[in-house]
Amino acid sequence: MLYEAVRLALQAILRNAFRSFLTVLGIVIGVAAVIAMVTVGQGSTEQVQADVSTLGTNLLMIRPGQPSQGPGSGAGGTAASLTLKDVEAVEEQIPSVAVATPSNSRSMTTIFGNVNTTTTVTGTDNRFLIARDWALASGRSFYESELRTGSSACILGNTVREKLFGNGDPLGASIRLKQISCRVIGTLAVKGASSFGTDQDDIVLIPIRAFMRRISGNQDISMIYASIREGVSTDKGKADIESLMRERRRIGPFEDDDFNVFDMKQISSMLTGITSVLTGLLSAVAAVSLLVGGIGIMNIMLVSVTERTREIGIRLAVGATERQVLLQFLVEATVLSLIGGLIGIVLGLSLGLLGARMLSVPFSPSASLVLAAFVFSALVGIVFGYFPARRAARMDPIEALRHQ
């Protein structure tokens, strides 16, 4: 009987294919939105977690500015900048810090021959490679003399190397960073994409003094990476750095910090937090969409029941019971809603795949989510199909047969 009901339902739905499609659009959009967002959100979370492990969990970042600001925000308005002296002090005066390295970055156009690409130019020193646990693929790191004088030597990230040189050998070549000419001394090993699509390999390293003199034009340091010794907790390292920085920046005991120390766990949990807020918000939107979709189904089922009054009369006359008619229309609403749900699942996964590609995060569809969407769309059909189905089942066969 159920099989028959499903077959009849499909017949009825296909008879009005276009109307059926419009009816389930609400369900399609609701389900697709949830699936796409949760899939992308899930991928982002995974990416963040992966990043934390590639960056190393023992890495701390020090930036000037109010603690409320995240790592993505710029240097705090009035807070004093960091200096090279700060970098030295952090490394030399804090036993729990293994290495500390400055990192000033700016987005710039790099040119080699007739090829150009926009990349991140980072001024730093050799300890950057230690702190970020980053190996050289070829060539060498900076000489002490290059670092001291700020000469124009550069190390290319893999993405920049590929874009400018393809398969050619970049070592010894001269590239241009805007107006500065710069000799390539080494290339970095592949690091991979970072959270929300930042390509970590899209980078050119130059000596920090070269960056100060020829790019930023001042002595400010916008960020210090400090890597904590093996066996020391990051909390301890963080506390040490904070007390040293407060001392160096002469912050009174009752004043707030005008700098920030982040560890990767913090960043990771913050990004995960943003993702879950977004997911929650979209789920709410999707719930409303599913509600509206359900009402749409109820509306069309009521129209359908009225249109098919005579058919219902015939079915009752040949001996259909109330329950059989109820089942038929309930199944029809449920099948309709499930079709919407299935289209939504396919659409949502496609959008999720597209979104994951665009943000270069992993595509991680969740089987339980797909199952939940399926069950939920069936529920919408049953709940919103019940009232029209009951109306059909309770028709008076004589009245129904008389209906034109």
Add this chain to the structure above:
Amino acid sequence: MTKTATAATEPSDDRPLIRLRRITKVYGTGDAEVRALRGIDMDIRGGEFVAIMGPSGSGKSTAMNILGFLDKPTDGTYLFGGAEVDHLGRDQLALLRRNFLGFVFQGYNLLARTSALDNVELPLIYQGMAAAKRRQLAREALAKVGLKGREDHDPSQLSGGQQQRVAIARAIVTNPDVILADEPTGNLDTARSREIMDLLTNLNRKDGITILMVTHEPDMADYADRLIHFVDGRIETDTSSTREPADAL
């Protein structure tokens, strides 16, 4: 139920298939009250072919609805096969329709955009019969009404006479005791009407199916063995023709 002395000698003839006693039907209340049936007594034996005539508003349609388990009497007793059915609920009446009756309507009442075969199968679906068996019975029923080869036609592809044949096939596919035909030839020309009446007569004579038929046309009523005439919610005349009903032979 107590057996009478005559029942011992002629058990099947004495107990009619259908027995109505003092059946009344009242629609509405107060000033709007309409007394459609004012006390009907009727006995119909298995195998009879009964024509019901009467002016519109005479109560013949109401009587047919009650006889066909589509409506319940306001008062009175309805015995079907000896069992009292006037107090049964909606679903029990549906089961009676499904198992014992077949309907033929003036307007055919086939499902649109549904093949002849699917239309004929419909009552069997509600009986819960397996698909293969259903198909087979539906094909046989269609063949019986002369529509072999038209199984896949939609009602819109069939003429009026053919559509009515599909409806008759649908009525007989469950092997019913009674066919209720409500002006079955009302929408057909004379030649087509005669074909349909021949078909019904055949079902009555050969298969012993009891037929109750409402009609306006005396020509069609002539096919029946018995003519019941309704006027003002009462039976005015009830006359049997000389020919004996089928199963009495």
